[in-house]
Amino acid sequence: MNNDAEVFPQPAQAALERFPIVFSGDVDYAAPLGAAWAPGRVNLIGEHTDYNDGFVLPLAIDRVAVFAGRTRGDDVVRLWSMHFEEYAQFSLEGLPVTFEQQRGKLPAWARYILGVATELTRVGVTLLGFDAVLGGDVPLGGGMSSSAALEVATAEACAFFSAGRFTIAAENATLTPLQVAAICQRAEQVASGVQCGILDQAASCLGRPGKAVLLDCRSLEFCYLPFDAPDLSLVVIDTGVRRELASSAYNERRKQCEEAARMLRDLILQHEPGNEAAREIAALRDITQEQFDLYAVELPEILRRRAGYVIAEDARVLQTVKLLETNTFEEIGKLLWLSHAGLRDDYEVSSAELDTLVVIARQVQGVVGARMLGGGFGGCTINLVHNQAVGALRQAVEEQYPSRTGRQASIDICRAAGGPGSAEVK
Ligand code: GLA
Numbered sequence: 001m002n003n004d005a006e007v008f009p010q011p012a013q014a015a016l017e018r019f020p021i022v023f024s025g026d027v028d029y030a031a032p033l034g035a036a037w038a039p040g041r042v043n044l045i046g047e048h049t050d051y052n053d054g055f056v057l058p059l060a061i062d063r064v065a066v067f068a069g070r071t072r073g074d075d076v077v078r079l080w081s082m083h084f085e086e087y088a089q090f091s092l093e094g095l096p097v098t099f100e101q102q103r104g105k106l107p108a109w110a111r112y113i114l115g116v117a118t119e120l121t122r123v124g125v126t127l128l129g130f131d132a133v134l135g136g137d138v139p140l141g142g143g144m145s146s147s148a149a150l151e152v153a154t155a156e157a158c159a160f161f162s163a164g165r166f167t168i169a170a171e172n173a174t175l176t177p178l179q180v181a182a183i184c185q186r187a188e189q190v191a192s193g194v195q196c197g198i199l200d201q202a203a204s205c206l207g208r209p210g211k212a213v214l215l216d217c218r219s220l221e222f223c224y225l226p227f228d229a230p231d232l233s234l235v236v237i238d239t240g241v242r243r244e245l246a247s248s249a250y251n252e253r254r255k256q257c258e259e260a261a262r263m264l265r266d267l268i269l270q271h272e273p274g275n276e277a278a279r280e281i282a283a284l285r286d287i288t289q290e291q292f293d294l295y296a297v298e299l300p301e302i303l304r305r306r307a308g309y310v311i312a313e314d315a316r317v318l319q320t321v322k323l324l325e326t327n328t329f330e331e332i333g334k335l336l337w338l339s340h341a342g343l344r345d346d347y348e349v350s351s352a353e354l355d356t357l358v359v360i361a362r363q364v365q366g367v368v369g370a371r372m373l374g375g376g377f378g379g380c381t382i383n384l385v386h387n388q389a390v391g392a393l394r395q396a397v398e399e400q401y402p403s404r405t406g407r408q409a410s411i412d413i414c415r416a417a418g419g420p421g422s423a424e425v426k
Contacts, residue, residue, distance in 0.1 A: 007423045012037050015068035015082065015135035016425060022080045023069070023131050036160040036422035037066040038152035040138035040145045041203035042236060042373060042382050042414060044212055044227075044332075045339055046317040048347060050197025052257050052310050053218035053283035055317040058199060059227055060207020061234075062417040063139075065149035067157035069132030076129040077117065081109055083140065090114050092129055095121040108191075109134075112147055115187030116154040123183065125174065130161035139412075142238045143379025147192065148200030151184035152420050160422040177205040177419065178220050194247045194375075195254050207419035214321050218285060225324045227416045232329055232368065234414045235385050237361075237397060239353035240407045241378035249349065250375055253306065257284055260299060260307035267295040284310045309346035313339060333369025333384055337362070340371035340381075349376030353405050357381045360400050364393045 008016065012035040019033065039060040046056035072078075075092040088110035090102050099118040103111055113134075117127060136153075138146040155175075175183075181201040188196050198217055206213045211224040265281035268291055272278065281287065284307055292311050296304045316335045323332045340358050344350040354372040358381055361370035366389025373382045385393055394411055401409045 008035055009037055009062075009064050009066065009421075011064055011135045011137045012066045012068055015066050015133045018080075018082060018133045018135070019068050019070075019131075022133055023078070031070040031072075032424045033068070033070050034160060034422060034424040035066055035068040036153060036157035036420070037064040037136075038149050038156055038204050038420035039064050039207050039417055040149040041200055041207070042144060042234065043199060043203065044382070045320050045335060045371075046199075046313060047339060047343055047372075047374070047376075048253060048257075048349070049285075049310060049314050049317065050199040050217040051195070051254050052261070052314075053285040054310065054314040055285075056199045056203075056215050056217060057212050057225075057317050057320055058203035058215070059212045059234075059416040060203055060419055061138075061144060061414040063137050063144060063149070063412075063414065065134070065136035065138055065146065065153040067130075067132040067134055067153055067161075069130055069161070071161040071163055072129040072131060074129045077113070078129075078131045079110060079113065080133045081107075082133060082135040084109060088113075090117075092117060092121070092127050109150070111191045112150050112187060113154045115191045116151050116184055117158060118190075119183040119187050120155065120158055123175075123179075125158075126162070127158050128162045130157065132157060132161070139238060139410075141242045141379070143374040144236065144414075145200040145204065145374070147188055148184065148204045151187050152180065152201060152204040154187075155180045155184060156420040156422055178202060178222075181205040192247060193251075195251050196375075200374075205419055207417055209418050210416050212324065212416060214317070218283070225321060226327075227324065229327060229329055231387050233385050233387055233390050234416075235383040235390060235393060236373070236380050236412045236414050237357050237383060238380040238410045238412070239351070239357060239378055239405075240409055241351060241353050243375060243378040246375050246377045249377065253347065253349065256303055256306045257310060260284060260303040261287065263299055263303065264291065264295055264307065267298055271295065285314060287311055289315065305346040305348075309342040312342060329368055329384060333367075336369030336371045336382070336384060343372055343376060347376075351377050353378070353407060354381055356401060356404050357397065357409065360396050361393060364389060364396050367393055 043058040184201040212227040268278040366386040368384040370383040
């Protein structure tokens with residue numbers, strides 16, 4: 001087997017090697033062996049802005065979820081998870097109608113995969129069954145969007161194992177990357193019950209080495225920005241805390257934002273009856289800082305804090321874009337600290353452990369900026385760090401985090417990497 005290291009990410013090679021062991025004896029070996037994968041993400045800035053129709057600035061990272069296997073001639077999907085050491089099997093027959101009935105019989109990890117297959121069939125795509133080993137190196141539940149990586153890898157695997165029945169490509173294709181992202185977002189909502197935005201799935205679909213993506217979550221227009229600072233590292237520190245509180249609090253934040261946008265629109269119209277443009281206000285993205293400053297005082301306190309954070313965060317994303325264009329990373333760092341303060345004090349989605357990591361990072365010279373990453377309550381922080389300060393940051397975290405929190409943190413250095421991919425073993 002020639003698992004070309006240039007072609008296959010390391011976790012794909014590991015899964016390819018495992019495949020014949022797990023599925024020995026009962027596979028149609030005529031079909032070619034191959035792998036499909038998709039990356040996790042970090043978000044530089046723009047947290048909880050996606051479902052407010054705002055802006056985000058993520059990058060795909062060099063950590064992937066991967067399927068390694070081969071196509072079957074029928075409607076059956078059989079999976080082996082290397083992480084959970086568990087089989088799962090479902091049928092493509094009758095999807096999307098048979099989704100509910102099949103879902104209950106599957107382990108949680110496989111529901112995401114069934115969810116994506118279901119949403120793909122809902123948009124009219126015909127799929128072929130496959131056998132695959134599922135692997136990867138995105139820390140599960142750790143805030144780097146392991147579930148989005150799994151969903152996008154599923155879409156990529158479905159395209160790959162369906163032998164050209166449908167394709168994913170930038171132009172003139174059955175599905176564009178952002179259509180795939182929207183399909184995966186729906187699968188996530190159904191599988192997890194979280195009314196998530198499109199950030200994670202879009203970041204995974206659009207990844208490019210050395211680039212961050214500015215995405216307008218309303219129009220879905222996007223552009224790439226260089227993220228190349230050879231003397232800086234992107235350090236992700238995992239609190240070791242998983243997000244039990246997250247789904248209900250996330251959905252509650254989303255509702256509060258929608259309510260705040262409605263109230264602010266009504267207040268503007270009440271005070272400025274001739275303001276025709278205000279009738280079009282549909283989300284917090286449409287409220288300017290000036291309008292917020294004028295009318296926020298009339299909002300209930302919680303809604304004022306939630307909306308204030310989102311409006312300021314959207315502005316920080318656009319400021320960061322300008323700063324990236326001129327490689328002014330020290331200024332970007334300041335925006336990261338501010339973003340964290342807003343998430344902690346006004347949006348209230350941080351946690352004692354996340355705050356502790358940010359406080360520790362702040363004391364280390366050479367850390368340019370840090371903040372919590374993703375939905376919050378647990379998971380990890382993102383730290384922009386001068387290369388020569390990475391060791392000092394690691395040492396400070398190892399010395400202080402366990403005694404302050406009673407937990408262990410793990411530290412990872414990530415690079416901006418490419419989007420989904422697939423290849424046959426030659
Ligand atoms: C989670 C959601 C995303 C986004 C972030 C917060 O990761 O899945 O859609 O809302 O939280 O920015």
